[in-house]
Amino acid sequence: MKRRPKVEPYAVPRWMAPALQVLRPKKRLPVSAWAEANRILPDTNAVAGPWRNALTPYLIEIMDAFSDDTTEQIVFVKPTQVGGTSAMENALGSAIDQDPGPAMMVYPSDQLAKRTVESKLEPMFKSCPALAAKYRAHESEDLAQRFDGMTVYLTGANSPADLSSTPIRYLFLDEVDKYPGSTKKESDPVSLAVERTKSYRLNRKIFMASTPTLKTGLIWRAKEAAEAEKHYFVPCPHCGAYIELKFAQLKWPSKEEEPDMIQRARRARYVCQECGCILTDRDKPAMLRAGRWQFVRRDSQTPRSVAFWMNTLYSPFTTFEEVVREFLKVKDDPEMLHNFVNSWLAEPWEDTKLKTSADLVLERQTETPAWQLPPWTKLLTGGIDVQENSIYWTIRAWGDHMTSQCVAHGQALSGAELEQVMGTVFPLPSGGSLMVDLALMDSGDQTDAIYEFCLLHADWVIPSKGSSKALPGFYRVSTIDKAGSRANGLQLVLVDTGKYKDMIAARMRRPNGSGSWMVYKGCDLEYAQQVTSEHKVTERSNGRQVERWVVKSTHADNHYLDCEVYAACAADLKNVRSLALQAPAAAPKPRPAPQPTPEEDWIGQHENWI
Structure with a gap:
């Protein structure tokens, strides 16, 4: 068998080695x-x-x-x-x-x-x-x-x-x-x-x-x-379980046990959520070195965008005592607590005092069915929100101390149908009857047609519009200034919708009874969802933080919420806040049937206004 000749490795001249070293691709480090x-x-x-x-x-x-x-x-x-x-x-x-x-x-x-x-x-x-x-x-x-x-x-x-x-x-x-x-x-x-x-x-x-x-x-x-989210988990030195450091696991003596705030913070300890053992700042360095990022959400096997989240409890520059001391110092000041939540806990600030939900609305059901009045009723008002294809409406009963209950709500397909609903005569349990005393109708859209409708039915409805800026009070009565229009000189109510949403949300959270915001027995889910379709959030505007009511999701309907805002404003216009001071009024007579007028066929001529 013929042996293959041995090939000697190529000998690189000494003068060429530095040049080849420069040309060699540099190893890229993480x-x-x-x-x-x-x-x-x-x-x-x-x-x-x-x-x-x-x-x-x-x-x-x-x-x-x-x-x-x-x-x-x-x-x-x-x-x-x-x-x-x-x-x-x-x-x-x-x-x-x-x-x-x-x-x-x-x-x-x-x-x-x-x-x-x-x-x-x-x-x-x-x-x-x-x-x-x-x-x-x-x-x-x-x-x-x-x-x-x-x-x-x-x-x-x-x-x-x-x-x-x-x-x-x-x-x-x-x-x-x-x-x-x-x-x-x-x-x-x-x-x-x-x-x-x-x-x-x-x-x-x-x-x-x-x-x-x-x-x-x-x-x-x-x-x-992001397509994936990771949090940092560290091993407990006692049980070995990997845990996420959470502010809720920091424990310290109560004010009754230790009145001095500094001493309370000094005695703060972290309690492992898995085994209940005490972790101290001395344990933290070793825990951090052995820690690891773990997926808490993963929408893709190979995510292109990854979010990492952690709070200040992981910081080697901050002790558990310092975290607790800062919290105790700011917990009673909303603005300072806001900063603590952001800068120490790395969480977004959310004021939940006025947060509402559909379940909360359904909890406000009474034993009074729809289209019947509670025994304490002294006033009825309506709220109307006009949309392209229908008219949303609500009727609310009012009693002493702003006690209120939705009596009925729904959608009308024409102005004539709306007039019939708002003209309903409601019998009182104690005798007599009531009708809607006043309704406010949103005129932000299809303005001219709504002005004309309100002009023809000025005995029970007034046009209204949400104010683009905060008002000194809850509303302001203005006058329509539109030369050449029959509505020129008609009253227009500008409504601070934010203030009324605050009021509705606050009273909705009260248990049923005096001063509460309630709904009839058997109230439907769609109404409950629409009435709570917005929540109040803090946003940045022109470099400062402002609070606004915004829809919770992009496509949520909020028509019944608008109706309830206008019904509440109508109640204010009828002095609802002083009902408890007023003597019981005689039951109002039903509104007379409308007499034929030159405008009696207006609805038919303008049936496409909705």
Whole structure:
């Protein structure tokens, strides 16, 4: 058998080896490994010097998600002071050094962007040898930092023009819940910035981080929209079970046991929800190092967007005592408690005092069936909401101390049918009868036709409209000023709908009885759902927080809620709040049947007004 000649390995000349070494592809490190090998934190940081992953181990997977080719968007919902911004800066540094591409960092304002460059980014670029070698400081500007192969643009969310030009591969969005809202001319800043990454759809990275403010805030909406959500779980040193650190598991003595607030906080301990054993701050470092991120929601096997959530109990810089002390200090001040919920618990603030539900409405049923009056009834009012295809209406009985009950509700298909409903004579249990004394009709849509209808039936209905801004009182009576119209000079009631929704929600929560808001026996679910289709939330508007009633879901109908608002305002116009002070009034006589007039065929001529 002929032997194959031995092939000697190719001998690389000594002078060629350095050149080949330069050409060899550089091994790409995950962001966490890159940071530990390269990042130097400045003296202004709480912990200065070389970056150590062991100090904040919960940041490792968040940073490495930026290196994962299957992950496109990282959403970090966080409390303050847990290293979230530093993790974002590490991801930027890794991209500059290992995989250059145009990048943008967006802050709440231009001023903050400039301060961040001076205080954090420039020191990072200069103190890290791997970045300093690529940094073109002489070519850089305040908001455009130049490097070999890429530029890092920095801007404020208050500059829409800067957010809507120049393709971007790496997008970093810091403290997004402090961004200004969208305007009539522009989308919200996050949407504008994300538009810039379209050219890099196959390899873009979007890193979004913020302390939450409200459920309607940008970061919470991004968390809910992510394809997967992860929370950090740590092992209990006693039972070994992996648990999620929750504020509810912090226990401290009661005020009766320990009157001194500082001492109460000092005795705070964490109770494991699995075994009931006590965990202390001494246990936390080892627990954090052994911790792991676990899916709490997963809508895809290979999610392109992943949200990470944690609270301040995980912070190595904060003790359990400090968390409890802060809570005890602010718990009785709504504004300060709001900040605690956001900045310490990383949860959105939600004022639940005026929260309502369909079940709550059904709990307000009495023993009086529909179309019958409770024995305490002294006044009947109506509320009317006009839609394109029908007219929603409600009739409500009123008694002393604002006690009220829905007597009937429904939909009319014409003005004539509505007139017949509102003209119903209701017998009183004690004798006599009542009719709807006054109804308010929403004139926000099909305005001219509604004005004409109210003019023809001015004995029982007045046009109304929700006010676009808060009023000093619950309503304001105005006059229609429309030259050439028959309705010119007709009364128009402007209604502060928010105040009436507050009143309805508050009284709905009272047990049935005096002063409560009630419904008839056998009330249907659709009415209950519509009456509670809105809830009151806190939103940011023009840089400040305002409370508004908004629909709970996009397509929810709220017509019966509007009807009840107008029925309540009609009751105010009839002095319902002073009913208890008034002597019992004689039963009103039924309204006379309408006499023939030149306008008697108006309904027929305008039958398409709904």
